[in-house]
Amino acid sequence: MTVQDFDPADRFVAGTVGPAGQRAFYLQASAGSLVVTVGVEKQQVSILADRVNDVLDQLAPAAAVEPGEPGGAPEDTDPLQTPFDEDWHVQTLSLAWDEEAQKVVIECHDHDPDEVDEDADDEVGPLGRNSIRIALTPAEARAFARRSNALVAAGRPPCPFCGSPLDPTGHICPRANGYKR
Numbered sequence: 001m002t003v004q005d006f007d008p009a010d011r012f013v014a015g016t017v018g019p020a021g022q023r024a025f026y027l028q029a030s031a032g033s034l035v036v037t038v039g040v041e042k043q044q045v046s047i048l049a050d051r052v053n054d055v056l057d058q059l060a061p062a063a064a065v066e067p068g069e070p071g072g073a074p075e076d077t078d079p080l081q082t083p084f085d086e087d088w089h090v091q092t093l094s095l096a097w098d099e100e101a102q103k104v105v106i107e108c109h110d111h112d113p114d115e116v117d118e119d120a121d122d123e124v125g126p127l128g129r130n131s132i133r134i135a136l137t138p139a140e141a142r143a144f145a146r147r148s149n150a151l152v153a154a155g156r157p158p159c160p161f162c163g164s165p166l167d168p169t170g171h172i173c174p175r176a177n178g179y180k181r
Contacts, residue, residue, distance in 0.1 A: 006031045007135035012106075014045045014148040015080035020156050021167060027090070027108060028080050029134050035081055036132050038108055039089040042152060048106070049148035051095050052141050055104060059097050064138035066146065073143040088130050104141040106134045 006012065006029045016023040025045050028037045056064035067075040094107040107113075109131045136144060156165035161175040 001129040001131065003131045003133060004029075004034070004036055005133045005135075006034075006036075007103075007133070009134050009136065009140075011076065011081075012134045012136060012140070012144055013076055013078075013080070014040075014049075014144070014151050016151060017080070020154070021165065023155065025151075026080060026084075026086065028084070029132055030081060035084070036087050037080065037084040038110075038132065039086045040093075040108075041090075042155070044090060044093055045148050046152045048093055048095065049145040049152070052104060052106075052145040055095060055097055056138055056142055056145075060102065060138040063102065064142045067139075067143040071139065073137070073139040076143060076147060098135065101135065103135045103137055106136070108132050108134075 009029050009031050011028070011030045013028055015026050015028060017026070018024055023042070025040045025042050026037050027040055027045075028035065030036075065072040067073055088110040090108045090110065092109040092112050094109075094113070096105045096107075097103075098105050109129075111129050113131075156167065158164065159166050159171055159173055162173050164171065164173070
């Protein structure tokens with residue numbers, strides 16, 4: 001099993017490639033010359049950002065200042081570092097609060113860590129059982145969550161009736177009996 005640890009991380013961001021409706025979502029962590037880019041689903045980015053905000057609101061509200069405010073992490077609006085290839089696709093995300101270090105810890109796995117058989121390591125090829133662990137200060141975590149929420153919201157607008165994304169060419173809405181709007 002390969003675990004890459006980013007503590008501290010120089011940068012940890014969510015980003016996309018492609019036009020709205022066809023975007024591929026990625027998480028990218030870097031420390032020095034090491035850069036890891038993993039593929040994720042849009043829903044994973046949205047849920048992770050919401051949970052990071054929940055953890056910060058409960059456990060470190062004073063330290064988790066918004067980007068741009070005094071003591072906050074600078075707002076990162078730069079694109080993903082390119083060129084890149086997706087190192088692997090995330091299956092499982094985990095989030096924790098490290099009380100001793102006062103940091104948010106995010107782990108991304110290409111497997112379910114609860115189902116890992118330690119004796120089977122010899123059978124797994126170089127593309128299996130990868131993980132990254134990113135430790136972020138509360139201010140860095142708040143900046144990550146804010147950027148991630150903005151990234152998810154920048155997609156196609158939702159249909160006012162059913163909530164499904166609207167395509168530029170129209171949308172067949174199930175709540176309108178299939179009529180295009």
